[in-house]
Amino acid sequence: MSKRENYLSWDEYFMGIAFLSGMRSKDPSTQVGACIIDEDKKIIGIGYNGFPHGSSDDEMPWEREGEFLETKYPYVVHAELNAILNSIKSLKNCTIYVTHFPCNECAKAIVQAGIKKVVYFSDKHKDLDSTKASRKIFENANVEMAHLEILRENIVINFKD
Ligand SMILES: O=c1[nH]c(=O)n([C@H]2C[C@H](O)[C@@H](COP(=O)(O)O)O2)cc1CO
Numbered sequence: 001m002s003k004r005e006n007y008l009s010w011d012e013y014f015m016g017i018a019f020l021s022g023m024r025s026k027d028p029s030t031q032v033g034a035c036i037i038d039e040d041k042k043i044i045g046i047g048y049n050g051f052p053h054g055s056s057d058d059e060m061p062w063e064r065e066g067e068f069l070e071t072k073y074p075y076v077v078h079a080e081l082n083a084i085l086n087s088i089k090s091l092k093n094c095t096i097y098v099t100h101f102p103c104n105e106c107a108k109a110i111v112q113a114g115i116k117k118v119v120y121f122s123d124k125h126k127d128l129d130s131t132k133a134s135r136k137i138f139e140n141a142n143v144e145m146a147h148l149e150i151l152r153e154n155i156v157i158n159f160k161d
């Protein structure tokens with residue numbers, strides 16, 4: 001019997017895990033996921049955007065607009081930072097798969113952690129200054145940036161069969 005066709009590529013697998021992780025996010029507008037792998041393709045950290053430990057999800061605001069302290073922005077931990085903080089070992093020379101291109105704050109953390117490659121899916125905020133700053137941070141630190149185009153339309157997990 002020949003091998004199965006249409007199995008997940010490594011890129012699809014790790015980006016798929018980043019997306020699955022993002023599905024844990026309670027942010028009603030943007031769900032971000034991240035998955036960090038080492039040079040042996042072992043997963044060593046996963047994260048999604050959410051409030052810090054101890055913050056009740058029901059008491060924190062998910063608002064995008066209004067008085068700064070009444071919005072989510074000062075409180076939410078970004079997916080990339082959560083993945084870094086959740087990692088089980090050194091991130092030197094690792095690769096991070098992210099559903100969205102990282103902001104400049106996450107870019108700084110990615111560089112300082114020793115991550116050498118960023119594989120991203122969405123770059124919809126590419127014109128924001130914070131994204132331009134991220135690119136500059138990555139370029140200066142020789143962190144490779146790679147846009148991942150996934151050709152299949154979806155990955156289905158069927159719990160019924
Ligand atoms: O790098 C990032 N990583 C990350 O996890 N996020 C999270 C924070 C917020 O919960 C959400 C952005 O929300 P919004 O698109 O409504 O502004 O995504 C946002 C960024 C910035 O693009």
Ligand SMILES: [Zn+2]
Binds near residue numbers: 078079080102106107
């Ligand atoms: Zn960020």
